[in-house]
Amino acid sequence: MQRINIDANTDPDDMARQRRGRGHLPASDSLQQDLTMLDDARGLCNSDRSSRREAKRRHRSGSNGWCPALLYMSFAGIVILAVAYFLYIGYMETRINTPISAAKVVVKSGLESPERYWGTYRPGVYFGTRVRHPASIVTGLMWFVPGHFQNNMLAVRHWCDQADDLPKYGWEVHDGRNVGIQKIIDKSVILQTSFVKRLGGQHGGDWSARISAMPKTKRQVGGQASLLYYVALDPDDKEAMIQPMIGTSQSLGSLRGISDSVGGFRLHVLNASGTIVNHHLLSTKHMGLHMLKETVYKGLRVFQGKSEKDKYIGLAGEMFSHEDTLRQPNFVVFQVTGELPFEVDIVYESDSFLRRPGMLMGEALSEQLGLYEKKFHSDFEEKFSMEAKGFSEEEISFAKAALSNMIGGIGYFYGASRVLGEHNSDPVPYWKAPLYTAVPSRSFFPRGFLWDEGFHNLLISKWDREISQDILGHWFDLMNWDGWIPREQILGVEARARVPDEFVVQRGKNANPPTLLLTLHSMMAGFKRDLSDDDYEYLSHLWPRLRAWYNWFNTTQLGEMPGTYRWRGRDPKTMRELNPKTLTSGLDDYPRASHPTADERHLDLRCWMTLASGLMADIARLIEKDPTRFDDAYKYLSDNNVLDALHWSYAANGYMDFGLHTDELELRKLAPNAEMKRVVHGDPKLKFVDSFGYVSFFPLFLQIIDPYSAKLGKVLEDLRRQDLLWTPYGLRSLAKNSPIYNKRNTEHDPPYWRGAIWINMNYLAVRALHHYSNVDGPHQELARELYVSLRENVVKNVVREYKRTGYIWEHYSDKTGRGEGCRPFTGWSALVVLMMGETF
Known part of the structure; x- marks a missing residue:
């Protein structure tokens, strides 16, 4: 058996690029x-x-x-x-x-895309805006209800935080360009944040936000809530300035400012409706963009009201240190306290927008919001046909919210990762770069994850392909000379402040599933049908980086035997873990060989590389490159006989990983007060890891099994076995008869990919079943039957849990269907929208 050796240096395009490179x-x-x-x-x-x-x-x-x-x-x-x-x-x-020596994919950035310059690109806060610029001004909302405390402190809301325990929050409408409407339900107040833009001038135009504060029950009518809207400067913009202005009779607060990112601007806080009890200001220096709430806490004071008993909490006004003689603020907060219900309009105006029709406030704001909201609903039905498919109004509202939260979760980050190469003794900073990306969870993972992003853009690309292509371009522009992309992007002080130290450093040998190729794969039908000049240029810019990434996998993640692949990053010396984690695979604690060695064969990675090879050949043909070596690799990797020889376990009668393995192990305390450690009771042997789970079905998920193969029939039959993966709520991640099913991996780590239902894998299963039900073969009817049942089970359960809890969840219980993990998780769990729309 001959090893497939894909070498970038054999390609004439590569040699030409090396001659034109920087000399490295x-x-x-x-x-x-x-x-x-x-x-x-x-x-x-x-x-x-x-x-x-x-x-x-x-x-x-x-x-x-x-x-x-x-x-x-x-x-x-x-x-x-x-x-x-x-x-x-x-x-x-x-x-x-060192960045790769190739032209960047993102050729239009910042103000070259004025319609997407301003946005709600701060997904980690409940509501905030910024521009796509490295040193952007930022604006955002905080609020509190007098008398509400959390951890013995006034409960000021700012960052999306599970500890806040809000009954519900999330976008109900968001198109990624012009409009976003969000509902936030707190303990005794309901907020609605509405955001809309109006293009004009040289810096992305104007925008306005309406913050509506409503009582949660009739008993709370007339109660009070305080809204705090702020503007903060990035410390890296040394020339930026903001200065509060004296309020007019109409305005509750105003400021003027100038910055490198937006030029000159004004911001007004206006009373849109209701009774305003008082309003206050804080003009100060913030302690860092990651400590804005802490700065607000320092600026809160107790004020005396009209009567002796009437006291309330307000902002202190100017607050500077004695040494600060300039008293030039970089953080201004406007506090508006009103009686529920009331509304406040925030109006941002660019000085370069000279011929605006009037302020975007009041009726003009309502009209603009209405026009874009109507267009959103129309576009949604055109793209996903939910009404035509017979879904109820409630189900369609859920689907719109799922899409909107995915789109509204797109952020813009700037900074440098911390990385560690095999030749580095200590971590070093990556180069500073921007990242335009969706995030898995606004409350728990408000940053970029490489393997999540491919799943995210399966949905985003169906809504707005230009946004998706821009996102992919930003990710590929983070590639180093070797073709490696750091798998977790923690860029900027706000993102860094929310990540434990142990997860910050990214290691140069560690991969992540190349799911960005899933998005490109889903775009191929459109590219093949109608390849525009812009598409051709985009793919041509992408090509050197795609090829480098592909070659990186084929040199760093190869197994010992020809045709095999192995995830790096497992710890063979750990005594704390029942089964050493494989974080690089994206499946974390999913059971692999119990004793990591170079002899492992990882089935899922081989399947990813099969998909990659076929896609590379398709793209090469589209942009007039030589596809031969990619075609050859695809033919080899998709050969079911080779796949079976390497990964079919005749003992389990299914596709499996292979490695040095034993099931005879447990976690045990070796002393009364000691930490639990792994105890191995049997000698490991080189063999298949015979536990059915998501990995076992990867040849099905990525549509590698031949439609006429007898093994396809066996795999489909196994898929619906209730003692393996099938549940009324979707496919569980690990079979109930696996020795590690639902077992903790360490004393402190509960099971993660050991039984729970994950929507991204269920999406791949539903998509694959749809494929096999539409191609000729002896198993077509069985695939159709499973497709209908699995799609219905997943959709019904996710919708039911959203209705019950107010959230889409990270994963779901295989026993009850209840949402588990973090929430909201409108990253890949939002792929349920594509299942509903049957948009594959």
Whole structure:
């Protein structure tokens, strides 16, 4: 069996690009130069033996002139070797954070896309705006209800936080460009945040936000709530300034400002309706963009009302240190306290917008919101046909909210990751870069995740392909010289403040499933049907990076046997974990071989590379590149006979991982107060890891099994076995008869991918069943039957849980169907929209 060796350096396009590059040699070339130098130095120090004998003879006879020369040459050789070694090490230390030498995919950024310059690009806060600029001004909402406390402090809401325990919040309408309408239900108040834009001028135009505060029950009518709307400057924008203005009779607060990101601007806080009890201001220096709420806490004071008993909490006005003689604020907060119900309009106006028809407030704001909201509903039905499919109004509202939360969860981040290469002794910063991306969860994961993003954009691309292509471009522009992309992006101080230290550093050998290719794969039908000039240019810019990524997988993640692949990053020495985690696979604690070795064969990674090979060949043909080597790789990897030889377990009668494994292990306390450790009761052996779960069905999920294969029939039959994956709520991640089903992986880590129902994998299953039910073969009817049942089970359960809890969840119980994990999780769980719309 011959190993498929995909080498970028064999492609003429690669060689041409290297000639045009920055002068960096590929690591293999650099290493060869050092080895050549080493050989030369050895040759210098180890002249032929006859010369040495002659030198010794001359020395004995008194002719010793060659001895100092030989010593000098030996010393020089050692010096050369030492210098070469340290130069090589220093060179290799810089490679982890050296960008790939290729044109960027994102050719239009910032103000080159004015219609998407401003946005709700701060998904980690309940409501906030910024522009797509590295040093953007930021605005946002905080609020509190007098008398509400949390952890013995006034309950000021700002960051999306599960600890706030809000009954519900999330976008109900969001198109990613012009409009967003969100409902937030707190303990005793309901807020609605509405955001709309109006293009004009040189800096992305104007926008307005309406914050509506409503009582939760009739008893709360007339109660009070305080809204705090702020503007904060990025410390990196040294020339930016903001200054509060004296309020008019109509305005509750105003400011003027200027920054590199938006030029000159004004912001007004206006009373839209209701009774305003009081309003206050805080003008100060913030302690960092990740500590805005802490700065507000420092600025709160108790004020005396009209009567002696009437006291309330308000902002302090100006607050500067004694040493700050300039008293120039970079953080201004406007507090408006009103009687429920009341509304406040926030109006942002760009100084470069000279011919606006009037302020976007009051009736003009209501009209603009209405027009864009109507268009959203029309576009949604056109793209997903929910009404035509007979879904109820409640189900359609759920689907719109799921899509809107995915789109409204798109953020813009800027900063540098912390990375560690194999030649680095300590983590180093990646280069500073922007990232435009969706996030898995606004409350728990408000940052970019590589493997999540491919699933996210399956939905985003069906809604707005331009947004999706822009997102993918930003991710691929984070690729280093070697074709590696850090799998978790923690960019900027706000994102960094929410991540434990242990998860910050990204390691250069660690992969993540190349799910961005799923999105490109789903776009291929459109590209093949009608490839525009813009599409051709986009794919052409993407091509060098796609090829580098593909080659990186084919050099760093290969297994020992030809045709096999192995995820790196498992810890073979751990004694704390029942089964060493495989975080790089995205499936975390899913059971792999119990004793990680180089002999492992990971089925899911091989399937990802099969998909990648076929896609690379398709894209190559579209942009007039040579697809031969990708076609060859795809034919080899999709050959069911080879797949079966490497991964079909005849003992379990299914597709499995392979490695050094035993099921005879447990977590046990070896001493009364000691931490639980893994105890192995049986000798591990090289064999298949015979536990049915998501990995076992990857050849089905990624549509690699031949429609006429007898094994397809067996896999489909196994899929509906209730003792394996099938439940009334969707497919569980691990079969009930697995030795590790629902077991903790450490004393402190509950099961994660060991039984729970995950929507991204169920989407792949539903999509695959739809495929096999529409291609000829003996298993077509069975695939159709399973497709109808599984789609119905998943959709009904996710909708039911949303109705019951107010949220879409990270995963669902395989026993009860109840939502579990973090919430809201409108990342890949929102793929239920595509299942409802049968948009694959």
